Amino acid sequence: MARRRSQAEAAEAATFALTLLFLTSSTAIAAAAEEYDYYSWQSDNFHNGRFYTKQPQCVDIPADLRLCHNVGYKKMRLPNLLDHESMPEVKQQAGSWVPLLAKRCHADTQVFLCSLFAPVCLDRPIYPCRSLCEAVRDSCAPVMETYGFPWPEMLQCDKFPIDNDLCIPMQFSSGHVTQTPVSKVCPPCDNELKADSIMEHFCASDFALKMKIKEVKKEKGDRKLVAAQKKKKILKMGGLRKKDLKKLVLYIKNGADCPCAQLDSLGTNFLIMGRKVEQQLLVMSIHKWEKKSKELKYAVKYMKSHQCPTYHTVFQ
Structure with missing residues (x-):
């Protein structure tokens, strides 16, 4: 039951992957990614109240994971932060969010989405900051509503941590929240x-x-x-x-x-x-x-x- 609910909600979830925001520069990102390429996870296989059949591991972000393939680093944590335990499951659920990127409703949409679907390999999971969630939600929810989709329950922003050093902040300032023209086309x-x-x-x-x-x-x-x-x-x-x-x-x-x-x-x-x-x-x-x-x-x-x-x- 929990498994089914997780799958359905995860398909309605969205969130980042760029620790490009958590680390201070592209050089730092590359170094961190390299450092964790062969990282052996020391935690057990019980996380957030859920028992995993597999130990967390670092895996390559495949080219056909279109949502996050060009996110800025090459490896991701699996299971991810949406409780997906296998790469086929990640691809299946992430695929439904690819069209949202094309809408350019917010400059940090991919950052937000991939932080959950393809979290960077670090020694502990890093969640998106609440302000990041709120910024993406405020810009993208109206676009989703155009198609009859409400902002998903899985992404209610109060579930994410208040801004601090241990969450992923916005990459773009409020003055750059959108890449779309001022006269927004339907x-x-x-x-x-x-x-x-x-x-x-x-x-x-x-x-x-x-x-x-x-x-x-x-x-x-x-x-x-x-x-x-x-x-x-x-x-x-x-x-x-x-x-x-x-x-x-x-x-x-x-x-x-x-x-x-x-x-x-x-x-x-x-x-x-x-x-x-x-x-x-x-x-x-x-x-x-x-x-x-x-x-x-x-x-x-x-x-x-x-x-x-x-x-x-x-x-x-």
Whole structure:
């Protein structure tokens, strides 16, 4: 029971890895990482009230752990701070957070996420400071809410230590909390037309459609997209039903006033991916269907055979 709960919550957890913040310089990080490359953990296998089947160890951060592979050091502690005991489990749960990095909602998002998923190898676990959690939460929670995801219980900031020398602080000051433009684009409209990005959204979405849009309206702070009656091409059916397709209406949550360049002109087909939240169909990603785009062609072709990861989606 505890194991299942941990898995589900961990998929909704997020936090750092850069001891780049805990150590004083990149030279110090490299030295510390080297020092612990062959560190033999002296602690027993009982931690935070949980009994582990394996002793904690230092392992290489694999290249396919995309969330943290370029975090600034090469080795991580396993089990991690989210109670993941195996690397497949870490990859599975961390994968659902990769799209959040692309949203650039806060400069320290990766730091926060990786501190839990891939903690640096030190003689004791180092948690993120509460202020780091609060800064990332305040900037990223609104983006997550756009997709119908609340800030997860696992990441309630009061669970983390008040700032001191034994926790990971913010790397960027409050003046650099975001890397996004001041006029924030609606998150579903702010995605590169790249095959990798398209496939990440495809796997994280319930459905994917090639379709035309008849009109766009504003409704209670959301942007409402009314589909044209013309035939729609279903790339992924997911939770959609036939009755949904007959009078298809989609929403960009909290998107009534944010810019979305794709919707400036409706005289074309769109690639729209999204998820069903209660009775609403929320748009996760929208692209104009550019026939000459090699990236789009590759992604659409890849959709037919690609086996998406089975992680529990917590974002996008």
